[in-house]
Amino acid sequence: SHISFSRTRDAMKEFGDVYEQQYAVALxxxxxxxxxxxxxxQSQLLHRKDPLAGRSIFSGNLFQYLEENRKWRxxxxxxxxxxxxxxxxxxxxxxxxxxxxxTINCAGYKALASMEEYMELINNxxxxxxxxxxxxxxxKCATQFPLILWHPYxxxxxxxxxxxxxxxxWHAVLxxxxxHSNNAGLSEDCTVQTPAFTDSVRLHRQAKGHYGTWDMMxxxxxxxxxxxxxxxxxxxxxxxxxxxxxxxxxxxxxxxxLISDAVYKQVLSQTTGQYEALxxxxxxxxxxxDARLRTDMDQIITSKEHVxxxxxxxxxxxxxxxxxxxxxPYISSILEALMEPTSRGFSEVRDVFxxxxxxxxxxxxxxxxxxxxxxxMERLSMxxxxxxxxxSCYEKVEELNLEGLQQRFDVSNPSxxxxxxxxxxxxxxxxxxxxxxxxxNQSLEAQGEENMVKTIQRCxxxxxxxxxxxxxxxxxxxxxxxxxxxxxxxxxxxxxxxxSPELPRFKELxxxxxxxxxxxxxxxxxxxLQSVTKDIMMAVKEAAVQRRHNLYxxxxxxxxxxxxxxxxxxxxxxxxAAKFGGEEPDGSVEAEERGSxxxxxxxxxxxxLDGFTLPxxxxxxxPGDPKSPDSVNEIRDLINPVVEVVLPVTEEGKKDNPLHGxxxxxxxxxxxxxSVTFTEKx
Numbered sequence: 001s002h003i004s005f006s007r008t009r010d011a012m013k014e015f016g017d018v019y020e021q022q023y024a025v026a027l028x029x030x031x032x033x034x035x036x037x038x039x040x041x042q043s044q045l046l047h048r049k050d051p052l053a054g055r056s057i058f059s060g061n062l063f064q065y066l067e068e069n070r071k072w073r074x075x076x077x078x079x080x081x082x083x084x085x086x087x088x089x090x091x092x093x094x095x096x097x098x099x100x101x102x103t104i105n106c107a108g109y110k111a112l113a114s115m116e117e118y119m120e121l122i123n124n125x126x127x128x129x130x131x132x133x134x135x136x137x138x139x140k141c142a143t144q145f146p147l148i149l150w151h152p153y154x155x156x157x158x159x160x161x162x163x164x165x166x167x168x169x170w171h172a173v174l175x176x177x178x179x180h181s182n183n184a185g186l187s188e189d190c191t192v193q194t195p196a197f198t199d200s201v202r203l204h205r206q207a208k209g210h211y212g213t214w215d216m217m218x219x220x221x222x223x224x225x226x227x228x229x230x231x232x233x234x235x236x237x238x239x240x241x242x243x244x245x246x247x248x249x250x251x252x253x254x255x256x257x258l259i260s261d262a263v264y265k266q267v268l269s270q271t272t273g274q275y276e277a278l279x280x281x282x283x284x285x286x287x288x289x290d291a292r293l294r295t296d297m298d299q300i301i302t303s304k305e306h307v308x309x310x311x312x313x314x315x316x317x318x319x320x321x322x323x324x325x326x327x328x329p330y331i332s333s334i335l336e337a338l339m340e341p342t343s344r345g346f347s348e349v350r351d352v353f354x355x356x357x358x359x360x361x362x363x364x365x366x367x368x369x370x371x372x373x374x375x376x377m378e379r380l381s382m383x384x385x386x387x388x389x390x391x392s393c394y395e396k397v398e399e400l401n402l403e404g405l406q407q408r409f410d411v412s413n414p415s416x417x418x419x420x421x422x423x424x425x426x427x428x429x430x431x432x433x434x435x436x437x438x439x440x441n442q443s444l445e446a447q448g449e450e451n452m453v454k455t456i457q458r459c460x461x462x463x464x465x466x467x468x469x470x471x472x473x474x475x476x477x478x479x480x481x482x483x484x485x486x487x488x489x490x491x492x493x494x495x496x497x498x499x500s501p502e503l504p505r506f507k508e509l510x511x512x513x514x515x516x517x518x519x520x521x522x523x524x525x526x527x528x529l530q531s532v533t534k535d536i537m538m539a540v541k542e543a544a545v546q547r548r549h550n551l552y553x554x555x556x557x558x559x560x561x562x563x564x565x566x567x568x569x570x571x572x573x574x575x576x577a578a579k580f581g582g583e584e585p586d587g588s589v590e591a592e593e594r595g596s597x598x599x600x601x602x603x604x605x606x607x608x609l610d611g612f613t614l615p616x617x618x619x620x621x622x623p624g625d626p627k628s629p630d631s632v633n634e635i636r637d638l639i640n641p642v643v644e645v646v647l648p649v650t651e652e653g654k655k656d657n658p659l660h661g662x663x664x665x666x667x668x669x670x671x672x673x674x675s676v677t678f679t680e681k682x
Contacts, residue, residue: 057177185221
């Protein structure tokens with residue numbers, strides 16, 4: 001406890017000093033951009049600001065492993081649009097607005113779908129111990145369909161379900177929760193705080209000798225800072241505590257995970273409070289710094305250009321030599337490794353979107369009425385946020401492999417690039433869907449519902465053309481940024497030993513009044529960036545000229561192709577169910593939002609078997625009336641061929657049954673063909 005406290009305090013002090021410097025630099029860059037203007041290519045598709053307003057993602061039942069009594073319990077799980085996972089005692093507790101028993105923020109986690117994956121990660125968790133292949137975990141999974149949320153430092157969460165269909169759906173949902181939570185903490189709209197924070201984290205890690213990408217840049221800033229502290233603290237504690245742990249391997253692993261989680265919670269508590277204080281102190285200085293910048297901007301820029309020219313004279317010859325011998329020969333192979341799976345993913349997004357539109361057209365051809373159209377459009381509107389339907393897109397980019405480049409360029413894990421590409425794919429899908437909705441709604445209001453199929457076809461063709469253009473633009477930007485993320489850290493690591501000792505002498509060239517906004521370390525990195533940017537731009541441009549992976553040339557610009565389209569982006573989203581008076585689509589669920597009185601439409605529908613919706617995703621409980629055995633048997637006969645839910649509960653079998661534990665009040669357990677409800681007294 002004392003070690004973790006002091007390490008966190010020292011790390012936050014070092015980070016805070018860097019952050020205060022980078023905050024002023026980020027403010028200078030933000031104000032300069034605001035004054036000088038500039039910007040990239042305007043997207044062709046519309047973008048909606050809050051696509052998940054009034055929505056929840058998923059809800060249902062699964063089994064959770066309770067470590068305190070080593071039993072599995074049926075839990076109702078709700079995933080709201082925050083993508084936090086809320087676990088309740090029952091659906092009744094959720095509907096009554098009670099607080100969840102557990103809330104999980106998935107930032108930094110991995111969603112695992114097998115015990116083999118999990119064992120591979122934890123078997124090397126203790127130093128000097130190599131577990132045997134096939135070594136049994138300390139948890140006995142109740143079914144053959146486990147779901148595990150694994151974190152390198154924090155508490156692990158164990159779940160399981162009864163069927164393969166549930167398993168695939170829940171795994172996709174959990175992966176989406178991780179993907180969203182990892183990406184949710186650093187908003188690109190914060191043009192000062194976000195670059196100040198990301199640059200500070202990078203510089204802090206570089207000072208410790210850690211160049212290259214980092215796969216724990218996940219979640220909110222305090223979570224990222226806790227990961228930053230644990231990156232050094234965790235192996236130190238493991239080497240000190242690990243050899244002292246007693247007992248069998250499984251017990252030592254379990255005890256070490258408990259210690260790791262306790263330390264992580266303490267570190268996160270410290271980083272949360274200290275980061276808030278740091279941001280508050282910097283924000284308090286923002287107004288006077290902003291005023292000084294706007295007064296002296298021209299002089300500051302002139303001073304920067306002068307110092308930059310001096311640093312360039314020192315750094316550029318060395319950078320160009322390094323570029324020729326160790327970077328340029330690899331740019332095309334890195335780019336190809338990025339382009340192939342990413343482009344297949346974006347192509348799959350287009351195909352999934354197209355297939356959904358085909359279904360809507362079929363409905364119109366087959367004489368489906370307004371209600372059916374409303375149902376189809378309601379489903380289409382949330383397509384980008386349906387993790388099961390998007391899974392085929394995400395899987396394509398998960399094939400991204402940078403093996404062979406990892407050692408040279410210190411790319412520890414391609415997950416950074418995979419996650420970023422998946423987020424961009426989801427954004428492009430939603431932009432396409434939203435644009436189609438607005439165009440179709442505009443056409444229906446202007447022309448009515450005659451020739452619906454032709455109207456849908458025209459809107460579809462316009463949107464796909466825009467999607468192809470935006471997909472090319474987004475991918476080219478992604479490729480450029482990824483190449484920079486891979487190459488720049490390598491170049492800095494190679495150049496810093498000879499260049500960094502020379503940098504302090506350039507500080508004398510900067511007026512003291514401007515010294516907060518002009519840091520020689522940042523200017524050194526800018527020179528390195530400029531040295532390689534031309535080669536990266538040329539590599540991506542050449543790929544576009546050759547039309548590889550359906551990339552467009554930069555000279556192809558769709559100007560004013562729809563001059564009034566962006567006016568539609570200012571209008572509110574279309575409520576298709578209300579517009580056509582349709583009911584909710586079959587299989588979708590509405591969950592009461594706690595304490596608000598409103599009802600949220602759910603993105604992912606409940607699992608259905610043979611046309612019936614299961615009331616609890618994992619049917620440990622089979623509904624029925626004890627007075628009507630025929631109805632019980634009918635339902636059991638329907639479910640049993642698909643879901644085998646009953647484990648032996650005889651006296652002899654109790655010890656071997658991981659689902660069997662002390663019954664809770666009001667809990668139902670399946671015994672034979674009857675549902676038995678336990679009262680308080682029992």
